[in-house]
Amino acid sequence: MGKPFDRLEYQIPRGVVTGLDLRAESDAELRALFDGAVDPYATLRSAYQQSRQGEIDALHGGARNSAPRELEDDLADPAGADAAAGEPASTELADPLVDPATVPKP
Numbered sequence: 001m002g003k004p005f006d007r008l009e010y011q012i013p014r015g016v017v018t019g020l021d022l023r024a025e026s027d028a029e030l031r032a033l034f035d036g037a038v039d040p041y042a043t044l045r046s047a048y049q050q051s052r053q054g055e056i057d058a059l060h061g062g063a064r065n066s067a068p069r070e071l072e073d074d075l076a077d078p079a080g081a082d083a084a085a086g087e088p089a090s091t092e093l094a095d096p097l098v099d100p101a102t103v104p105k106p
Contacts, residue, residue, distance in 0.1 A: 038097050 004010060037043035 042097055 033043060033047060034040045
């Protein structure tokens with residue numbers, strides 16, 4: 001680029017405006033993602049993990065397998081009853097995204 005565009009007085013505002021522009025462009029996608037989300041943080045985390053896994057697969061020569069990988073459950077209790085077998089200790093908390101108000105009581 002050259003002078004004066006390589007000066008700090010130009011680069012900082014350029015970075016801020018670029019960041020704001022990217023945020024404004026992705027606003028519709030973010031709203032669509034969060035509208036049906038029970039837990040917005042978990043939804044965004046899952047979307048990021050899937051995106052990152054796709055980038056990693058692309059760097060390693062494309063998708064190695066056609067089936068999506070199962071992500072490790074970060075909320076599983078490692079000291080649960082069947083932790084060695086890989087099963088959750090309780091079926092009530094097997095899916096952290098299920099709204100307890102919508103689950104029928106036995």
